[in-house]
Amino acid sequence: MKKVTIAMILPLVVLSLSLLAAGQGGSNDLNDQMLQAASKGDTTAVQQLLQEGANIEAKDNGETALMRALSHGHPEVGKLLIDKGAQIEYMAPPVLGAQPVGYSALSYAAGNCQAEVVKLLLEKGANIKGNGLSAGALVGAAGVGCTEVVKLLLAKGANIEAYDGVFGTALLTAAAKGQTEIVTILLEKGANIEAWDPFCHKTALLWAAYWGHTDVVQMLLKKGARVEAKDNLGNTALVNALGQGHLDIAKLLRDKGAH
Numbered sequence: 001m002k003k004v005t006i007a008m009i010l011p012l013v014v015l016s017l018s019l020l021a022a023g024q025g026g027s028n029d030l031n032d033q034m035l036q037a038a039s040k041g042d043t044t045a046v047q048q049l050l051q052e053g054a055n056i057e058a059k060d061n062g063e064t065a066l067m068r069a070l071s072h073g074h075p076e077v078g079k080l081l082i083d084k085g086a087q088i089e090y091m092a093p094p095v096l097g098a099q100p101v102g103y104s105a106l107s108y109a110a111g112n113c114q115a116e117v118v119k120l121l122l123e124k125g126a127n128i129k130g131n132g133l134s135a136g137a138l139v140g141a142a143g144v145g146c147t148e149v150v151k152l153l154l155a156k157g158a159n160i161e162a163y164d165g166v167f168g169t170a171l172l173t174a175a176a177k178g179q180t181e182i183v184t185i186l187l188e189k190g191a192n193i194e195a196w197d198p199f200c201h202k203t204a205l206l207w208a209a210y211w212g213h214t215d216v217v218q219m220l221l222k223k224g225a226r227v228e229a230k231d232n233l234g235n236t237a238l239v240n241a242l243g244q245g246h247l248d249i250a251k252l253l254r255d256k257g258a259h
Helices: 006-040 044-052 067-071 075-083 103-113 114-125 136-143 147-154 170-177 180-188 205-210 214-222 237-243 246-255
Strands: none
Touching: 006 044, 006 075, 044 075, 044 180, 067 075, 067 103, 075 103, 075 114, 103 136, 114 205, 136 147, 136 170, 136 180, 147 180, 170 180, 170 205, 170 214, 180 214, 205 214, 205 237, 205 246, 214 246, 237 246
16 A cells, blocks of 8 residues: 655645635625625525525624624514524624623614514523623613513513623613613512612612603602612712703702702
8 A cells, every 4th residue: 555645645735725715715705795685684685695605604893694684673684594593692792882791692682672583582592691791682672662672581581680781780771771661660570779880880860860861760769769879979869960960850859858
C-alpha cells in the first residue's frame, strides 16, 4: 500500500478550504438577502431564500432573521421562521446605551405587542422566566401598554418582580411610561409597589412623578404608595415632580402629606 504523506494531503486540504470559502461566500449573499427580506416583511422572499439554502440562523449585528422580522413589525414572517425551526432561545447580545441585557425572540415579540407570536413561542416552549438579568418579555409588553400580552405572560407564570432594562420591573417600567392600565393590572396581581430600580433607586411613584404621568400618580397614591420614598439622590416624588415642572402632580402629592 502506498504511503500517504503530509505533502500529498496538503494540496487537497487547501483545495477543500478554497471550495468551502467560495461556497460560504454564496451562502452569505443568500443570508444577507434573507435578513433584508425579514426586515421588510417579505414572507415570499424569506421562504424562497430558505429553500435556496439561506441559513435560518444567520445574524447581522447579533440579530437573527426572526428577531429582525419581529422588531420591524412583521409577525407573519416571524411565525414562518418559527414554523421553519428558527431557534427561539438565542439571546441577542446587549447593546451599550440601548439594550443593557440580551433579549430572546419572546422579548422581541412581547415588546412589539405581537400577541399571536407570543402565543406561538410559548407553545413551542419558549423560556418565560428569561435568561440571566433578562425579564424582557413582561417588561417590554408593560412598557408599550400591551394588555393582552401582559395578561398572557402573567397567566403563564412570568416573574412579576424580575428586573430588566432601564427602569427595572414591569411595574416600574409601566409607571415610567405612563401605562395606567398596566400599572393597575400589575398591582392587582401583587406587584411590589415599593420596588425600586437598580440605577436611580426610584419607586414607581417617583418615576411617574418625574415623567409627569398624573393618572399613574393618582393610581399609586390610591394604592398606598409611600410619598416620602427617596431615590439615590435623596429626592422624593415631590422634588422630582417640581424639578420637572409638574405642578399638578406636586399638588396631588402635597394633598397626601408630601413635603
